[in-house]
Amino acid sequence: MKRGHYIGAFVVATLLLFKSYSQEAFHNFGNLQIHTDGEVGFHMDLINDGTFNQNEGFAGFYSPDDRLTISGTNRPVFYNMEIDVFDDLFLEVATGVRNFQQFTTGRVQTPRNRGSITTSLDYLNDAPYAGEDDEHFVDGYASLTGDLDFTFPIGDDFRLRPMRIQDGASANTSRGAYFFEDPNFPNFFSDRFDTESRAPTLFAVSIFEFWDLDGDTETRVTLTWDDNSNIPTLVEDLDGLRVVGWNETTGEWDNLGNAGTTGNLSNGEITSDPFIPNNYVVLTFGSSDRILDGDLEIFTAVSPNGDGLNDTFIIQGIAQFPNNELSIFNRWGVLVYNKKGYDNSWGGISEGRATIAKGEELPVGTYYYVLKIDGQKDQAGYLYINR
Template structure:
């Protein structure tokens, strides 16, 4: 026979909230319910539960103690929230009505844990996990996480079952996060990455190759990193490389005010945090140097080679001597300058090649709307 328990616990002292102290004599049986209106101090095993454990009322509730309680169904309807000073696990359903399960972000070993078949309903901006959520033995999972104000989920799709994965959202600058134990230099990045968000980031742990889907909204201030939503990319701080890495994009939709993206596959534990960045524009990526041309058939600098021109499909190169006389021109340059003039201008001793000295170049990459100028030294 199933035992039905309905236990309603109220704080009677308005100055100092009371607590339920579990020393091992509580169990929720099938179809049973226990309603917490006060703190729970769990100092004994509390893991053979069925039925519903609910957290209610208008006063903040704290769960603490030496043992992690494991509930079957869990419900929260408390606008002040439930603070976890010890972890909580749930076996079946979590029903978010109002109020957050709150974990102190500096204590990353405290989290609300969804076990193998656990799921949730009702998550929203005022009811979610404000801090760390974890999952056991699930391959794909959407973490119902955020901060005090907003729901900012991360969708994890893994190649295999995650024995354990964990995630939290931070509405903080990665350059100086007050509640994360590390700072991240936003300038440590390859040239192909443009501006990196200083507004928000996610901390994700996991060992299985996975893709993630994350979204942005007006508060994300995406306009600070790009003027075109199609240039948004996910980036992660490489733990071994100590630099930002483009995690790749397989899906992207939205505008500067709202949208989402899905990354390429990566191993979460390779990266300390994840956030948004922009793809660097060609103008940010490309810098042209000064060049040396030594056409002596030794295989080194025998012709003018400008590798950046391979990024353009509509370029022009013009070379002038120090007197401003055009000596060489080519559209869609293909490494043709070897020290000989090809212009129609009058060139002294054209057949033996241009004399050694300084020459100036002008390059236009018309399709990229880029223009460059510099000099080259021709040495025979």
């Protein structure tokens, strides 16, 4: 049901005066406010070149057969806001909502090029929203300023693909968008994100989609997937899936971890380890840091930080082969660990001699392992320590 136009006598007079000259847009040059219990429905474009950010009532944007646009030099901020626009609501200036926002018809379109990311739909003071689905979302950038967990209602190409951050991550504002395109050939970024350039613990990176998340506070991020994400091209099961981020400094994709997954290979979500979003240009999915070799499953990432995840070098199935010997070397070929009858107990501590003191924590970096099992061919490869 469409809302009415009551916003107080002064504003109604201003609106009617403008409409007598033009049916195209409501242009604010002054200082307007929708008061408590006031309601206004915009059936035309809004141009805000004045002050329109102290609203306490309701604002709706309505068009049954066309698009609407919000533009101007100043950001309007609404208390409650409804979007019911057949051909989408286009933002050419950032627009804020402080209390609640309803998706009814159409999407909110915001610029995707990096030079315009400050033009976004801004959820202020942890403002919630409702009505999001594959036809109702922010097609472009949305931002949050607040203290609670938040899921960005973002998507692309009539596909809602939300991204969630933890509480406390948006005290200084976080901003996000979703891109249904190959990161090797992005349309809205000046650089490409080479999926063949990746950290040693990664074996593949998605070529189907990516997210942009900006923020200066450490958080875990949760990404979602659907059938079009083609997750089976990366992993055979969700234990091997990882969140990955493009590190502009090193020019490669970093492994941001897998703190938990839900769903299946067709639909689900994955949560990363904590990281600072501004350290990574874009995010997507990567394959596991493990190797399947016969009856063995070798996890090639070691993060001995006491969180219970990959604290030791795990070779799943090694108990079946007690007559084994594991040797680990650093990048200069110095032996840093050796054990006969390896039992998944090594946590990145040097057991070597010469240049590496025994009992010393080994630094972050890439190492080389050799696994010998009686009666089988030696197995060798790289592993990565990350503290």
